Amino acid sequence: xxxxxxLLKKGEWLLDALKRVGCEMIPTNxxxxxxxxGLGATHSEIHSKRNSIIIEPNVPVILGKLNDKENLEAVxxxxxxxxxxxxxxxxxxxxxxxxxxxxxxxxxxxxxxxNINIYKEYFCxxxxxxxxxxxxxxxxxxxxxxxxxxxxxxxxxxSATPLEMSHPEFERQGFQLIKIEPDYDYxxxxxxxxxxxxxxxxxxxxxxxxxxxxxxxxxxxxxGIGDLIxxxxxxxxxxxxxxxxxxxxxxxGIINAYEQIDYPLAKYNFFTCRFYSALDILxxxxxxxxxxLTDLRTAQWTMIDPFTEAIQIQGRFxxxxxxxxxxxxxxxxxxxxxxxRVRSKGEIRNRIDQFIxxxxxxxxxxxxxxxEFKQKAILEDMESLKYQDLIDERGDINxxxxxxxxxxERVRAYYQSADALYQAYLATGFFNVTYxxxxxxxxxxxxxxxxxxxxxxxxREQLVNLxxxxxxxFSMGKITFEEKQELLNLxxxxxxxxxxxSAYYKIGKDAIVSxxxxxxxxxxxxxxxxxxxxxxxxxxxxxxxxxxxxxxxGIYLPKEDIKxxxxxxxxxxxxxxxxxxxxxxxxxxxxPSNSKEKPSFMLNFFKL
Numbered sequence: 169x170x171x172x173x174x175l176l177k178k179g180e181w182l183l184d185a186l187k188r189v190g191c192e193m194i195p196t197n198x199x200x201x202x203x204x205x206g207l208g209a210t211h212s213e214i215h216s217k218r219n220s221i222i223i224e225p226n227v228p229v230i231l232g233k234l235n236d237k238e239n240l241e242a243v244x245x246x247x248x249x250x251x252x253x254x255x256x257x258x259x260x261x262x263x264x265x266x267x268x269x270x271x272x273x274x275x276x277x278x279x280x281x282x283n284i285n286i287y288k289e290y291f292c293x294x295x296x297x298x299x300x301x302x303x304x305x306x307x308x309x310x311x312x313x314x315x316x317x318x319x320x321x322x323x324x325x326x327s328a329t330p331l332e333m334s335h336p337e338f339e340r341q342g343f344q345l346i347k348i349e350p351d352y353d354y355x356x357x358x359x360x361x362x363x364x365x366x367x368x369x370x371x372x373x374x375x376x377x378x379x380x381x382x383x384x385x386x387x388x389x390x391x392g393i394g395d396l397i398x399x400x401x402x403x404x405x406x407x408x409x410x411x412x413x414x415x416x417x418x419x420x421g422i423i424n425a426y427e428q429i430d431y432p433l434a435k436y437n438f439f440t441c442r443f444y445s446a447l448d449i450l451x452x453x454x455x456x457x458x459x460x461l462t463d464l465r466t467a468q469w470t471m472i473d474p475f476t477e478a479i480q481i482q483g484r485f486x487x488x489x490x491x492x493x494x495x496x497x498x499x500x501x502x503x504x505x506x507x508x509r510v511r512s513k514g515e516i517r518n519r520i521d522q523f524i525x526x527x528x529x530x531x532x533x534x535x536x537x538x539x540e541f542k543q544k545a546i547l548e549d550m551e552s553l554k555y556q557d558l559i560d561e562r563g564d565i566n567x568x569x570x571x572x573x574x575x576x577e578r579v580r581a582y583y584q585s586a587d588a589l590y591q592a593y594l595a596t597g598f599f600n601v602t603y604x605x606x607x608x609x610x611x612x613x614x615x616x617x618x619x620x621x622x623x624x625x626x627x628r629e630q631l632v633n634l635x636x637x638x639x640x641x642f643s644m645g646k647i648t649f650e651e652k653q654e655l656l657n658l659x660x661x662x663x664x665x666x667x668x669x670s671a672y673y674k675i676g677k678d679a680i681v682s683x684x685x686x687x688x689x690x691x692x693x694x695x696x697x698x699x700x701x702x703x704x705x706x707x708x709x710x711x712x713x714x715x716x717x718x719x720x721x722g723i724y725l726p727k728e729d730i731k732x733x734x735x736x737x738x739x740x741x742x743x744x745x746x747x748x749x750x751x752x753x754x755x756x757x758x759x760p761s762n763s764k765e766k767p768s769f770m771l772n773f774f775k776l
Contacts, residue, residue, distance in 0.1 A: 169199075170344040178352040182207040185348050193218070194293065199338070200326040201347040204354060205483025209326045210295055210446075214240060218322070219263045219290040223272060223313060225299040228408075228428045229446040230266045243267035243274055252278040263290075272313035287319045296445045297325035298476050301333065301571045311560065311568045327445075328483060329476040331575060335567040356482055358599040359499045362586035364611030366463055366503055367399070373459065373499060374400070380496065381454035382433045386481050387461040388441040388470050394422050396438070404435035408443050445480040451487070455496050458482060462502035464583065465613055472500065473579045474593045503613060504589065510581045516573050520558065524565075527555040609641045610634050610655050618662060628685040631668045632677055634659060670694070674701075702745040706754075707776070711741050715755055716774050724761050724768040727752075 176185040182202060186194065193216045194200060194209070202209060210233065213220050224230050230242045241255040243265055252274055255263070267275060279286045294300075294317060303310050317323055318337045363369040377383055387393055390413040397405055407417060407425040414425040424434070429443075432452055443449075460481055462470045472478050478500065485494040511519070527550060534546040550556075560566040582592045586605045593601045614634060621627045638655050641647045647655070659665045664687075671680060671690050674697045683689035705711065714737050719725065727749040735747040749767070752758060757775055761768040 169338065170342075172344055172346045173349050174346065176204070176207075176348050176350045178350070181212070182209050182348070183212050186346070189346065194291075194324050194326065195344075195346070196291070196322040196324060197341055197343045198324040199297070199330055199333075199343055199345045200324055201330050201345060202326065202328040203348045203350060205328045205480060206448075206486060207328075207348070210293070213291070213293050214264050216291070217262060220265070220293060221272075221275060221286065221290050222264070222266045222293045222295060223269055223317075224266055225269070225296045225303070225310070225446055226442040227268060228443060229295075230268070231428050232448050233266060239264060241265045243271045245271060247271060247274065249274060249278055253282065256282055256284060265290075269311070269313050270309045272316060276316060287316075288321055290320065291322040291324075292317055292320040293323070294325040295327070296480075297327045297333075298329050298331045299445065300568045301331045301575050302473075302476065304566070304568045305557070305572050305576070308557075311566060314560075314568070315562075329445075329479050331476065331571070333567070334571055355598060355600050356498060357602070358478070358482075358593065359497070359602040359604060360590060360593055361499060361501045362504055362589065362603075362605045362607055363501065364503060364607050364613045366465065366501070366613050368612055369606060370396075370461070370501055371400075373501060377457050377497075380457045381435070382437060382452075382456035383435065383459060384433070384437045384439065384449075384456045384485075384495075385459045385461060386439045386444065386472075387463075389463070389467050390416055390440065392461075392463060392466045392470070393417070393438045393440070394420055397422055397436075400436070402436050405438065406430060406434040406436075407438045409438075409440040410442060413440065441477075443484070444477050445484075447484055448486050449484045451485055451494060455494065456485065457497045458485075458495050458499065460498075460500040462500070462583070464503045464505045464508075465617060468508075468580070471579050471583055472502070474582065474589070474596050474599075478593070479596065479598050502583070502589065504583050504586050504607075506584055508580050508584050510584065511577050513574065516577065520570065520573070523553065523555040523558065527553055609638055609647050609651070610658060615658070615662070624664075624687070625685045628664060628668055628680070628687075628690075631659065631662065631665060632672060632680055632685070635669065635672050636677055674698070698744050702743050705741065705743045706738060706745050708741075711737060711743065712755070712776055714741070719752070719756070719771055721771050721773065724770045727767045727769055730769060 172189055174185045174188045176182075182194075183192070185207075186192075194213060200209065210222055210224075213222055214233065224233075227244045230244060234240055234242055239258070239260050241252070241264065243252060244267065252265075255265070256278055265275060275286065294313075300311055300314070314335070318341065361369060361373070374383070385393075385396070387396070390409055393407055393409075394417055397407075405424055407414075407422060408429060409417070409425060409427065411427045414427055417423075417425040429447070429449060431450070433449075433456065437456070458481065460472055460478060462472050464470065472481075482495070482498050487494050530546050530550045530553070534543050534550070537543060537546075558565055558569045560569075582589045586607060590601065590603045590605075593599050614630075618627060618630050618634075621630060638647070638652060638659075642649075642652045656669065659669060667690075668680075671694050675690075675693050679693050680690055683693055715734065718733055718737060719730065730752045731747050731749050734751060737743075738745055738747060752769060752771070755774060755776060756769075756771040757773050759770040759772060761770070
């Protein structure tokens with residue numbers, strides 16, 4: 169794909185940069201990488217001298233633009249065919265329609281009924297195009313207009329954070345990439361806080377922001393937002409989310425929930441992912457402080473991509489007047505998970521090939537039988553295959569679904585370690601990162617995860633991992649002896665904590681792993697260890713010397729008395745071994761008496 173670069177000077181808008189490459193408007197067959205948010209891409213198209221259909225990712229974005237131009241038509245779920253037909257018949261110079269991807273078909277249908285060829289008469293702009301890749305796994309219909317998009321004679325995609333797209337039509341139709349390159353320092357300050365005591369750290373950050381007039385919290389879990397409101401006991405709040413989530417929150421008593429921006433902002437403002445991009449949030453008298461939250465304990469879909477979502481979130485707030493600073497602070501608080509499984513590109517490709525092979529095998533079986541009941545059963549199996557997630561409404565492989573698989577693994581890899589996430593933020597080139605790794609040796613999240621784990625085997629595995637981490641931190645000098653003792657006491661208080669600690673210090677991690685964390689197998693290995701240790705200890709020089717000093721030679725001693733005295737020596741020396749009346753023969757050459765009333769031994773000489 170041809171790449172065209174053009175400079176942007178401070179204070180300029182998108183069209184100023186495009187004019188440097190000979191474009192008065194957004195050119196056709198273009199993927200436009202704005203680099204910066206808020207450069208006026210949609211604004212310029214709304215005011216361009218041509219008919220336009222602008223596809224926006226979410227309804228709030230469209231509703232936020234309605235006041236931008238009097239004759240702008242909004243098409244989304246609640247829009248009726250009559251309204252669209254009426255607008256298309258209007259006698260106005262340039263028609264401007266904004267639509268969600270899912271509602272584009274309404275425009276197509278209305279245009280066909282009126283014999284309007286939208287593919288020739290309209291320019292189509294797909295805004296925030298990275299959403300095609302990011303959202304398609306849970307929002308299958310987001311790519312529905314793509315067949316229509318490629319039929320437009322005049323078309324473009326735009327975003328400040330576009331992702332690489334593999335759809336073959338981009339190459340076939342000769343698309344170009346125009347990249348806007350600001351000639352000034354546009355980096356934003358961001359504090360990255362990595363923790364394994366999520367709520368503790370969040371409370372510290374919020375306490376430091378207690379004087380802030382508006383705190384805007386971006387967190388993509390509705391229940392998690394509800395829990396935060398309950399735990400923080402805040403009353404001055406607003407939640408911005410989907411209508412379905414609004415209803416869900418209100419059922420649990422969280423009444424200040426809205427499906428679009430409601431001004432003025434509250435002290436605490438929560439936003440789900442439908443508000444991460446494209447939307448303009450207007451600043452009032454006071455600038456907000458922005459918190460981005462990732463809590464992998466709650467859900468993996470709280471992961472934030474530094475290259476797209478983090479940039480988009482900070483770009484939601486619009487400057488007031490000539491002030492380029494749109495917020496007071498930007499902070500990302502996150503947990504990490506070193507156990508996240510990340511597939512390689514080769515593994516993903518092999519999985520896709522296998523999905524296709526499974527589907528084709530069932531398809532052959534269905535086509536090869538005339539029994540309608542068998543056909544129905546096979547069809548049900550086909551519909552449940554993973555392959556179904558990769559195809560579009562026409563039954564063809566959807567390139568954006570394939571891109572999504574690769575993109576998800578890319579982001580997951582960042583959350584395997586604190587350093588990986590930090591390096592990703594640096595690699596964006598967009599942020600001045602203050603890196604604050606406050607991961608504790610054993611954090612609150614570790615204990616919570618342990619207590620919430622229902623499977624005993626998994627609990628033991630987590631306990632062992634905590635002990636290993638504690639020992640590593642102690643050996644590296646990252647915790648003191650006193651801190652280690654505190655952690656040991658904490659671990660002992662957990663279910664099976666004492667037993668796992670004892671097993672770890674006796675047989676070690678490898679033996680516990682080889683026992684597959686099964687209690688009976690661990691106990692068996694511990695018993696074998698104790699037996700071997702007892703055998704070793706009872707022949708140690710110290711024990712041998714005490715036994716030699718304890719028993720005189722050449723006289724008969726009662727066997728029971730010998731056993732008790734020998735057991736006492738074992739006990740005092742920590743030897744876990746049960747002595748019998750004949751154990752003394754392991755140490756001495758003995759002559760038994762013939763007395764039946766009081767069996768005795770004469771100890772002749774010490775064998776060892």
